Structure formats: structure tokens, C-alpha cells
Amino acid sequence: MIYAVFAPLIILLLIPIFNKWKDKIHTGWFVLPVPLLVFLYFIPFVGSDFTTKTESYSWIPSLGISLDFYLDGLSLLFVLLISGIGTLVVLYSIFYLHKSEQIGHFYIYLMMFMVSMLGVVLSDNVFVLYTFWEFTSISSFLLIGFWNHRERSRYGALKSMMITVFGGLSLLGGFILLSIITNTTSIRGMIENSHLIIESPLLPLVLVFLALGAFTKSAQFPFHIWLPDAMEAPTPVSAYLHSATMVKAGIYLIARFSPILAGEPSFFVLVSIVGIITLCWGSYMAVRQTDLKGILAFSTISQLGMIMAMLGFGTQAAIFAAVFHILNHATFKGSLFMIAGIIDHETGTRDIRKLGGLMTFMPMSATLALFGILSMSGFPLPFLNGFYSKELFFDSANALNAYTGGFLGFLQEALPYLAVFGSIFTFVYSMYFFFGTFRGQAKLEELPKKPHEAPIGMLISPIILVLGVLVIGLFPNVFVNGLLGHTATAVSGEFYEPHEIYFWHGWDYKPFLMTLVVIALGVLLTVTRKKWSSIYNVFPRHLSFNTVYDFIMDKTETVSSRITKTYMTGSLRHYMSYILVAIIAITSIVLVVTNGFDINTSYLATITIPEVLVAIMMAVAAIATIFTNSRLAAIIILGVVGYGLSILFVIYQAPDLALTQLIIETVTVALFLLCFYHLPELRKRDDTLAVKSSNTIISVGFGVLITLIAISSHSNKLFEPISSYFVETSKSLGGGANIVNVILVDMRGLDTLFEITVLGIAALAIYGMLKIRRDKEAK
Amino acid sequence: MEIITSVLGGILFATGIYNLLQKQLLRIIIGTALISHGAHLLILTMGRLKTGKPPILVDGVTQYTDPLPQALILTSIVISFGVTSLLLVLAYRASKLNNSDNMDELRGTENE
Numbered sequence: 098m099i100y101a102v103f104a105p106l107i108i109l110l111l112i113p114i115f116n117k118w119k120d121k122i123h124t125g126w127f128v129l130p131v132p133l134l135v136f137l138y139f140i141p142f143v144g145s146d147f148t149t150k151t152e153s154y155s156w157i158p159s160l161g162i163s164l165d166f167y168l169d170g171l172s173l174l175f176v177l178l179i180s181g182i183g184t185l186v187v188l189y190s191i192f193y194l195h196k197s198e199q200i201g202h203f204y205i206y207l208m209m210f211m212v213s214m215l216g217v218v219l220s221d222n223v224f225v226l227y228t229f230w231e232f233t234s235i236s237s238f239l240l241i242g243f244w245n246h247r248e249r250s251r252y253g254a255l256k257s258m259m260i261t262v263f264g265g266l267s268l269l270g271g272f273i274l275l276s277i278i279t280n281t282t283s284i285r286g287m288i289e290n291s292h293l294i295i296e297s298p299l300l301p302l303v304l305v306f307l308a309l310g311a312f313t314k315s316a317q318f319p320f321h322i323w324l325p326d327a328m329e330a331p332t333p334v335s336a337y338l339h340s341a342t343m344v345k346a347g348i349y350l351i352a353r354f355s356p357i358l359a360g361e362p363s364f365f366v367l368v369s370i371v372g373i374i375t376l377c378w379g380s381y382m383a384v385r386q387t388d389l390k391g392i393l394a395f396s397t398i399s400q401l402g403m404i405m406a407m408l409g410f411g412t413q414a415a416i417f418a419a420v421f422h423i424l425n426h427a428t429f430k431g432s433l434f435m436i437a438g439i440i441d442h443e444t445g446t447r448d449i450r451k452l453g454g455l456m457t458f459m460p461m462s463a464t465l466a467l468f469g470i471l472s473m474s475g476f477p478l479p480f481l482n483g484f485y486s487k488e489l490f491f492d493s494a495n496a497l498n499a500y501t502g503g504f505l506g507f508l509q510e511a512l513p514y515l516a517v518f519g520s521i522f523t524f525v526y527s528m529y530f531f532f533g534t535f536r537g538q539a540k541l542e543e544l545p546k547k548p549h550e551a552p553i554g555m556l557i558s559p560i561i562l563v564l565g566v567l568v569i570g571l572f573p574n575v576f577v578n579g580l581l582g583h584t585a586t587a588v589s590g591e592f593y594e595p596h597e598i599y600f601w602h603g604w605d606y607k608p609f610l611m612t613l614v615v616i617a618l619g620v621l622l623t624v625t626r627k628k629w630s631s632i633y634n635v636f637p638r639h640l641s642f643n644t645v646y647d648f649i650m651d652k653t654e655t656v657s658s659r660i661t662k663t664y665m666t667g668s669l670r671h672y673m674s675y676i677l678v679a680i681i682a683i684t685s686i687v688l689v690v691t692n693g694f695d696i697n698t699s700y701l702a703t704i705t706i707p708e709v710l711v712a713i714m715m716a717v718a719a720i721a722t723i724f725t726n727s728r729l730a731a732i733i734i735l736g737v738v739g740y741g742l743s744i745l746f747v748i749y750q751a752p753d754l755a756l757t758q759l760i761i762e763t764v765t766v767a768l769f770l771l772c773f774y775h776l777p778e779l780r781k782r783d784d785t786l787a788v789k790s791s792n793t794i795i796s797v798g799f800g801v802l803i804t805l806i807a808i809s810s811h812s813n814k815l816f817e818p819i820s821s822y823f824v825e826t827s828k829s830l831g832g833g834a835n836i837v838n839v840i841l842v843d844m845r846g847l848d849t850l851f852e853i854t855v856l857g858i859a860a861l862a863i864y865g866m867l868k869i870r871r872d873k874e875a876k
Numbered sequence: 877m878e879i880i881t882s883v884l885g886g887i888l889f890a891t892g893i894y895n896l897l898q899k900q901l902l903r904i905i906i907g908t909a910l911i912s913h914g915a916h917l918l919i920l921t922m923g924r925l926k927t928g929k930p931p932i933l934v935d936g937v938t939q940y941t942d943p944l945p946q947a948l949i950l951t952s953i954v955i956s957f958g959v960t961s962l963l964l965v966l967a968y969r970a971s972k973l974n975n976s977d978n979m980d981e982l983r984g985t986e987n988e
Contacts, residue, residue: 670897670899722906742913796892797890
């Protein structure tokens with residue numbers, strides 16, 4: 098199984114080599130066998146005697162992360178969709194993309210996407226699943242922006258990236274919570290321990306995180322806005338990613354965790370409501386579109402909403418209908434996208450207002466589109482698969498009876514009506530798509546190209562998909578027994594006994610009556626579309642979630658830049674103030690909270706007059722540095738402080754210090770004098786009162802803090818100093834009587850070595866600054 | 877006495893920081909010098925004051941002041957001297973090159 102998953106990765110690495118011969122043979126022909134082989138590998142698993150299969154490869158054992166591949170009915174359905182439709186899309190793209198395009202890039206991105214999608218649906222480990230999940234976002238980003246010279250492509254790519262990665266990250270949060278709650282990283286392990294998750298107080302958070310991930314990926318309301326903009330991608334990409342596979346990753350996720358969460362009222366409310374709103378809003382908005390792919394994008398949104406709603410219902414019948422519709426939607430939507438691409442390719446436009454009457458020019462495409470459209474709208478004909486799943490959808494919406502009374506009961510009652518409402522508009526936009534394109538008067542003068550039938554190579558893939566529609570429509574029970582029954586078993590978590598699907602249940606079968614209502618009202622609305630389409634103007638275009646997205650993106654940039662500009666002023670004084678205020682605030686809070694201030698007077702040395710006088714002198718001199726405006730005075734007062742300090746050193750029995758301090762102070766004063774001679778005169782300060790007072794507050798606050806810390810730390814002697822060791826061993830080990838000197842060169846000689854280094858570096862730097870000049874001063 | 881030196885250390889820090897927050901390079905350097913004086917004084921204070929004779933071994937004396945803080949301060953004095961002299965020359969060069977020693981005018985350009 099691992100070879101099947103990573104096969105596209107292997108071919109991906111070889112694509113640059115194949116691409117060298119692209120003038121002779123289209124690179125797509127080399128790529129084509131890979132999805133086909135993957136498809137053929139997984140086909141033998143289909144059958145009524147299907148059993149699950151597991152493979153495990155070690156990856157990061159210390160974190161409990163391993164490449165666990167798990168094939169059950171759900172993964173099998175998705176794997177077949179991914180590889181099967183992948184084959185058809187590659188075939189279609191060979192005829193769709195011209196050799197002059199960067200087809201090497203295209204197939205690399207496409208294979209990257211295929212690997213990640215296969216990984217998503219086969220992974221049993223949540224973190225591996227997440228890894229593949231983000232790879233689908235990245236490769237989708239690359240594919241949407243394939244024509245990166247177009248501004249709209251870049252916009253669409255960025256938008257889909259932002260929204261899906263936002264969801265992906267919240268999904269990661271959900272996975273982390275799940276693995277903390279259940280203490281396992283395996284999905285099957287989580288399902289076994291589902292009682293832990295249900296009982297956990299973190300359940301709402303898990304649910305919201307998983308739902309955000311699934312809803313953003315599957316373009317559910319209100320995160321659907323990226324999907325219409327993703328239509329800037331080449332049509333094979335739209336057909337593959339944005340109808341059949343990637344947008345179903347969110348569906349897959351909800352289905353995968355359905356054995357744990359289904360049955361939770363909150364899950365039912367969240368997923369059903371979002372699904373049904375998406376169904377209604379998507380189908381309602383699809384009628385408004387003028388771009389063929391725009392119609393199909395909103396149609397995809399609405400169909401995904403329908404599947405999501407069914408998963409939210411959580412009953413066995415609804416789950417079966419959902420998995421059936423996943424298969425059906427992939428077949429007809431894939432073929433419709435390919436038809437839209439053919440129309441674009443052969444006429445040069447996708448604008449439905451310019452198209453019309455193409456049936457005479459493109460009879461093959463028109464026939465294929467007709468089958469796809471009728472299946473999408475759920476038209477009751479015995480050879481269309483869309484009808485069966487639509488009827489099962491109505492059936493499952495009617496059969497909800499788990500809740501009575503209250504909001505849940507009301508929601509349960511309302512769901513069938515909303516389902517019918519959404520389906521009516523589904524019918525309307527389906528008819529609009531078909532009749533707007535193929536019927537009516539041909540407007541040849543408005544078309545950039547003269548329309549003609551597509552080459553046969555391009556038609557093969559939609560033909561196969563439409564054959565799929567018909568085969569599933571004619572023999573639904575074959576698929577139910579071989580594949581979909583197992584899928585429903587995997588999703589519902591308990592054995593699903595496949596029921597026979599009939600076309601005809603009799604006149605009084607309620608879902609059938611609902612279908613009749615849908616068709617009657619749909620026909621009525623289609624015929625009168627021009628009369629009521631003005632209701633779309635009630636909500637103007639700028640009142641949409643795109644505006645919200647653009648607003649957020651714009652504000653994120655402008656507001657964050659404004660915030661940065663307010664505090665990153667470039668003034669050192671400001672930065673210094675932030676640092677000092679932070680130190681003062683944090684330290685004083687700690688001092689207060691820990692009750693850290695403490696005075697212990699028992700250790701204090703006696704106070705004598707001389708030292709007090711020296712201290713007063715130093716304090717006065719230090720304060721005077723602030724007020725003097727003469728530089729000579731400033732140097733001398735600074736010298737007073739330094740010499741005062743050396744007197745204190747004398748008083749406190751530190752002869753070496755006093756000596757050093759005296760010399761250094763003299764040299765420093767000399768240096769100051771030397772430099773100040775060249776520096777501009779000290780100016781009167783022109784600061785405002787506010788600046789002055791804030792400086793005063795900060796400096797006084799800091800000084801007080803230092804004093805308090807000094808006093809209280811002096812009052813707490815936790816243990817005896819180690820200096821007695823130095824005193825005792827100075828002579829015997831160091832061979833010297835001056836203990837300070839022995840410490841400096843013997844006991845702690847390394848300090849001295851690097852202090853010498855510091856001086857040396859300072860000297861070199863000063864020399865460099867004075868001598869090395871690039872300006873006109875240089876001599 | 878330790879309380880008085882602590883207060884003095886606090887005053888040195890306060891005045892040093894006030895100078896540090898000024899616009900002129902000279903005042904900033906004066907500020908750093910004051911702060912290092914304050915730090916040295918506090919290190920000495922922490923080691924407890926006047927507990928004995930100077931730390932030079934003399935026969936018959938048993939009580940010496942703590943030699944370790946003194947060794948630390950000695951190292952620190954030299955290092956702060958090196959840094960101060962570097963800063964002075966830096967200020968000299970900066971004001972020569974830019975014809976200003978005002979920190980409000982000495983700013984980086986927008987796009988660096």
C-alpha cells in the first residue's frame with residue numbers, strides 16, 4: 098500500500114527528465130500510467146467480501162508518530178475516486194494544456210496533490226493525516242496560481258491558502274486535543290476510546306476545531322468564498338481538486354470522526370445547520386453567476402453542503418445517502434467541469450451571456466452535459482445516479498426522529514423543507530447552465546473563436562464519467578454491495594446491512610412527491626427566471642463574505658503596520674523607556690507579590706561622619722550632572738563622583754580597588770576632556786514638560802527599586818560566603834599575601850584573561866574607528 | 877551604613893538613567909559612567925561592609941573583609957573603563973561624521 102501512496106511522488110521526481118522531451122511527447126503521457134496503476138492496485142479490494150487492511154511504517158517512534166496506513170470502506174471509496182478521476186484528469190489535461198505551457202510544473206504539482214490526497218484518506222495517524230492535509234493546501238495553492246502572471250490567479254491562490262491553512266491549523270489543534278484526551282495518535286485508537294472523548298470537558302473545543310478544519314476545506318458557509326476564486330485554475334485542476342477530491346477532504350474528515358461524534362446533539366446541530374445553509378446559499382447564489390465555472394463552483398459548494406448535512410443527520414440511512422452522493426457527485430461534477438473546459442477551449446469564453454445555441458456545433462458535448470445536468474438536478478429517470486442519492490437525501494431528512502421538542506425538534510422539522518428549497522434552486526441553475534449554453538440563439542459574432550466540436554481525446558474523460566453516471570444509475574445495487582455498504586459501515590461505526598435501491602417506490606412515497614414538487618417549482622422558476630432575478634439586487638454584491646475577507650486582509654496589514662509604527666519610533670529614548678518601565682513593573686510586581694521586601698538591621702556596620710560626608714558629596718555631584726549645562730563642569734562633577742567612590746573604597750578596606758579607581762578615574766576624566774574638546778557644546782535641554790516628567794518618574798522609580806532590592810537582599814544572608822576558603826588558602830595554594838590579587842590571577846585567573854581581552858579589543862576598536870575612514874576626512 | 881550606601885547606589889542609578897534618557901550623546905555617556913559607579917558600590921555593599929582588616933594577610937589578624945567582591949569590582953572597573961573609552965570615541969566619530977550629537981537626529985533611514 099505504501100508504494101501505491103508514494104508512487105506519484107516517485108514519478109514527480111522524474112518529471113523534469115520527461116519534460117525535456119515534451120516537444121516530441123506531451124509530458125502527460127508519462128504521468129498517465131501512475132494514477133491508472135494506483136487505481137488498478139485498489140480495484141481488487143472492491144467486492145462484497147472486503148476486509149480492512151493495515152500497514153505500519155516507523156517514522157518518529159519517540160513521539161508515537163508512525164506512517165500507519167489503514168484501508169477500510171471509506172478510504173477505499175476515496176482512493177478509487179482520487180486515482181480514477183486522477184487518471185481521467187491527466188488524460189484530459191494532455192489535450193487541454195498546450196505544450197507551450199509550463200506543463201512540467203503542472204504535473205509536478207498535480208502529482209504532489211495526488212500523493213497528499215492519498216495520504217489524507219489512508220492515514221490512520223492523526224499527525225500524518227495533518228501533514229498530508231497541509232500538503233493538499235500547498236499543492237492546491239500552487240495549482241490555482243498556475244497562471245501566475247494573472248492577477249486574479251494570484252488573488253485566488255492566496256485566498257484559498259489563507260482560508261484552508263487557517264482551517265488546517267485549527268484542525269491541528271483539534272488533533273492535539275484528541276491525542277491528549279485519548280493518549281493515542283491513531284484514529285482507530287480514538288474510535289475505540291470514544292467514551293473518553295464524549296465525556297471529556299474539552300469535547301466542544303474538539304468539535305469546533307475539527308469542524309473548522311472540515312468546513313474551510315470543504316467550502317462550507319461562510320468559508321465557501323475561496324472556491325469560486327479558485328476557478329482561476331486550469332480546468333483540469335478545477336475538475337479534479339475543486340469538485341471531486343480536495344473539497345471532499347473535509348467531508349472525509351467528518352465522516353472519519355463520525356463514529357465518535359455522531360449522536361452528539363451539538364454535532365448534529367453544528368454540521369446539519371452549516372450543511373443545509375451551505376446547500377441553500379450555494380444553490381441560490383449559483384443562479385446569479387454568469388461564468389460557467391462560477392456556476393459549477395457554487396453548485397459544488399451546495400452539493401458539498403448537502404453531503405455535510407447528511408453526515409450531520411448521523412442516521413444509518415443518511416450516512417449511506419451521503420457516501421452514495423460522494424460517488425455520484427464526483428462523476429457528474431467532474432464531467433460537467435470538463436465540458437465547461439471544452440466550451441472554454443473551443444469558443445474562447447466561459448461567459449454564459451455570450452454563449453448559446455452551441456448544440457448544433459458541439460452535439461457530443463451537449464449530450465454529455467445533458468446527462469450530467471439531469472443527474473445533478475436529481476431528475477427522476479432510472480439511469481441517472483443523482484436521482485437516487487437525492488431521493489435518499491429527502492428520505493433521510495424525513496426520517497429524522499431522534500429529538501422531540503425544543504430547538505432540536507424544530508430543526509428536525511425544518512430540515513426537509515430547507516432541503517426542498519435548496520433542491521429547487523439546484524434544478525434552476527442546472528437548467529440555466531444547460532439551456533444558457535447549448536440552446537437559444539447562437540451569438541457567433543460575440544465569440545472569440547468559431548465554435549466546433551472538441552477533439553476526441555478531450556471527450557474521452559467526460560464520456561467515461563458520464564458512462565459512470567449511467568452505470569451507477571442502471572445498476573446501483575452492484576455498487577452498494579461491493580463498495581458503498583462497506584463505506585457506510587466504516588462511517589457509521591457499526592455494520593451497515595445494504596438495502597436494495599429501487600427506482601420506483603409507488604406514488605405515495607414521500608421523497609418522490611418531494612422530487613415532483615422540486616421539479617414543478619423548478620420548471621416554473623426556470624421559465625420565469627428573468628422576472629424574478631432582480632431579487633438578487635436586494636443584496637448588492639459588495640454585501641458578501643468576500644468583502645469581509647478583503648476587509649480582514651486589508652486591516653491586518655494596515656492596522657499591524659500602524660501599531661508597529663506607534664511604538665517602533667526609531668528613538669532610542671523610547672526603546673530605553675520601554676525596557677526600563679518593563680524592568681520596574683515586573684520587578685516591583687514580583688517584590689510586592691512575593692512580599693520580598695525585608696529589612697534586617699542586625700548586620701549593619703556602624704555609621705561614621707566621614708563616610709556620610711563622602712556619600713552626601715557623591716549624591717550632590719551625581720544630581721548636579723543633570724542640571725549643569727557646561728561640559729567642563731559636567732566632567733569635573735563626574736570626576737567628583739569617581740573620586741568619592743575611591744575614598745569609600747579606602748574606608749571600606751579595599752586598597753587595590755581604591756588604587757585602581759583613582760587611576761582609572763583620572764584617565765577617564767582625561768579622556769573625557771580630550772573628547773569633549775571635539776564634541777559640540779552641551780545644549781540647554783529643549784524637552785517638553787511631559788518628557789521631562791516621564792524621564793524623572795522612570796529614573797526615580799528605577800533608583801528606588803534598586804535601593805529597595807539592595808536593602809532587602811543585604812538583609813537576607815542565606816549562607817556563609819565562600820571567602821573564608823580564599824583567606825585560608827591564599828598563602829598555601831596561591832603563594833601570596835594579597836588575597837585580592839591571588840584571586841585575580843590564580844583562583845579566578847580566567848576572568849582576568851578575558852578582561853585583558855576586553856581591553857585589547859576596545860583598544861583595537863578605538864584605533865580602527867580613528868584610522869579607518871571611508872569619507873572625505875580620510876588622510 | 878549599608879542602608880546609606882544602598883540609597884547612594886539608588887541615587888547614582890537614578891541620575892545615571894536620567895542622563896541615559898537624554899538626547900545628547902555626552903549625557904548618555906555620563907549616564908553610563910554613573911550607572912557603573914552605582915553598580916560597583918552595590919557589589920561592595922552586598923559583600924557586607926567593615927567586617928575586618930583589608931584582605932592582605934598579616935600575622936595575627938584573623939578577621940578580613942570579604943576579598944571576593946573586591947576582585948569582582950576590580951574586573952568590572954577595568955571592563956567599564958574599556959567600554960566607556962570606546963563609547964567616547966564612538967561619540968566623537970559619530971558627531972564628527974553627522975555634524976550632530978543629538979540622538980533624535982541620529983536615526984537610521986527608513987529602508988535598511
